[in-house]
Amino acid sequence: MRILAVFKRVILEMLRDRRTLALMMFGPLLMLSLIWAMFQTNATQTTVLATQNVDASLVKAVDGTKHLKVVKLAKNERQTARQLIRKNDYAGVLKEHDDKLTLTLANNNPSQSKLIRQGLSLAKIKLALQNQTRIIKQQQAMLQTLLAQLPATGSQSTAEKKVAVKYLYGSAASTYFDAIFPIMISFVVFFFVFLISGIALLRERTRGTLDRVLATPIRRGELISGYILGYGTFAIVQTLIIVGFSIWIFKMQVLGSLSGVFLTNILVALVALTLGLLISAFAQSEFQMMQFVPIIVIPQLLFSGLIPFDIMPHWLKLIGYCTPLYYGSTAMTDIIEKGAGLLQVGNELGSLIVFAVLFICLNVVSLRKYRPV
Numbered sequence: 001m002r003i004l005a006v007f008k009r010v011i012l013e014m015l016r017d018r019r020t021l022a023l024m025m026f027g028p029l030l031m032l033s034l035i036w037a038m039f040q041t042n043a044t045q046t047t048v049l050a051t052q053n054v055d056a057s058l059v060k061a062v063d064g065t066k067h068l069k070v071v072k073l074a075k076n077e078r079q080t081a082r083q084l085i086r087k088n089d090y091a092g093v094l095k096e097h098d099d100k101l102t103l104t105l106a107n108n109n110p111s112q113s114k115l116i117r118q119g120l121s122l123a124k125i126k127l128a129l130q131n132q133t134r135i136i137k138q139q140q141a142m143l144q145t146l147l148a149q150l151p152a153t154g155s156q157s158t159a160e161k162k163v164a165v166k167y168l169y170g171s172a173a174s175t176y177f178d179a180i181f182p183i184m185i186s187f188v189v190f191f192f193v194f195l196i197s198g199i200a201l202l203r204e205r206t207r208g209t210l211d212r213v214l215a216t217p218i219r220r221g222e223l224i225s226g227y228i229l230g231y232g233t234f235a236i237v238q239t240l241i242i243v244g245f246s247i248w249i250f251k252m253q254v255l256g257s258l259s260g261v262f263l264t265n266i267l268v269a270l271v272a273l274t275l276g277l278l279i280s281a282f283a284q285s286e287f288q289m290m291q292f293v294p295i296i297v298i299p300q301l302l303f304s305g306l307i308p309f310d311i312m313p314h315w316l317k318l319i320g321y322c323t324p325l326y327y328g329s330t331a332m333t334d335i336i337e338k339g340a341g342l343l344q345v346g347n348e349l350g351s352l353i354v355f356a357v358l359f360i361c362l363n364v365v366s367l368r369k370y371r372p373v
Contacts, residue, residue, distance in 0.1 A: 002218045006226020007233075014200075014234055024196050024234060028188040028242050035184055036250060039177035047091045047112040049119070050084055052077055054096045061123035062094075068119045092116045182332035183305045185246060189239055189265050190272040190325055191297055197231045198276035202289050205280070220367040224360060227277060228270070235269035255339035264335065264345070267352040268328040274359035275324070281366040300325035305333060327351040 014021055045067070051059050052073040063070040071090070081093035081104035091112040092105040103120065105113045204210045213223065243261055246252040254261060279296060283289040303309070303320035312320065320326050331348035334340035342349070 002216075002222045003226045003229065006213070006218070006223055007229040010200075010227060010230025011233065014230070020196060020200070021234070024192055024238055025241055028192050028238065029245050031188050032184060032242070032246065032250070035180075036177055039180070045112075047115050048089075049116050050088070050090045050093045052093070052095045054094055054101070057127060058123055061126040062119050064126075065115070065119035065122060068115055094120075179337075180306060181246070181250070181252060182336040183329040185242060186265060186268050186325060186328040186332050187301055187304055189235075189242060189269050190300060190328070192238065193231075193235045193269045193272040194276040194279075194296065195293060196276070197227075197235075197273045198280040198283075198289050198292070199286055200231065201227065201277050202280040202283055202286060206285070214367070220364045223367065224277070224363045228273060228360070231273050232270060235273055236266055239265040239269055252336070254336050256335035257341060260335045260340075260342050260345065261332065263342070264328060264331045264349065264352075267349060267356065268325070270356045271324045271328070271352055271359065274356050274363060278359050278363050278366060281363070299323055304329040324352060324355045327355075 046069050047067060048069050048071055049062065050071045050073050051062075053075055059070055059072065062068065073084070073093075077084075079087070081095065081102075084090060084093050085104065085106045090106065091109065092103060095102050095104075103116070105116065107113045201210075204213075239262060243258075243265060247254070275296070279292050280289060283292060299319070300323050303323045303326045305326075309317065309320060309326075327348040331340075331345040331352075334345050334348075
């Protein structure tokens, strides 16, 4: 009965606070919509390379590189490469003097610099093969003549066979947003539940509500259970809204079980809820609680999978294994993009449960500072 009393009080207080309730339910939808708007395109930025006094055949070969645009400068242009890059925002400037090529790269975008270097390498290969083009064409003509004299076979040659491309997840029109979408769903669930639950309990403590509740015979475990049931109810509703919105509006494709998606996000919300309640015990004001947000949330995002986990050094991976969102985003990605079942992501779901139980126990212990018994 005591747990139900706390549960009922939390529900009524949240329903009265319409602003917080709206933020919890519709804030994640706004964040996901903004991310979708930013990453929905597959457009690739064009890299501009300026050339001066460079052999025309080399310029033509470089200009054939995809996503690379060549701009020819006047032969009497006296500005240095540094000045040209700063003035015109070129990715690089290629100059030729006394049969020597000099390439100057802005390198403010390393991917553009890499594209220019690759384009030059391919262009040199093309020029090296130009001297043998005529011979190759003659050989091809001779081969065609010989093949015409041979009896026809029933099978197609390898060159004539068409390749049928199939996609397990998404399509040819898939964008970067489709790849990170499972991660972002778990992140927004974690972020908003953590923030609102932590501030809500802190507000009860600063207003003296928690002290009055602890003055009753209620046990610490019953109090924490009531909070978890109360805020957890809204977290479950939030999860249902986010996943439903993602499927209906963003047309999210789920190769695995939809129930697995809901279960994973509910566990992520439970971990965020218990962690938010725990962190609020160490904050004396809402301003201090906000200071904990970047310390807790940013590492979760960094180890969620936005940065490939495999390329991280071993000591960073050890830190990543201690972040709950690593397991949540891994399970979400495996279910949505790889079609994994609950058994395949059992280790990740089990880890989330362990985190939740650990934080619940720590919450009970942290209440000792407000009531020793």
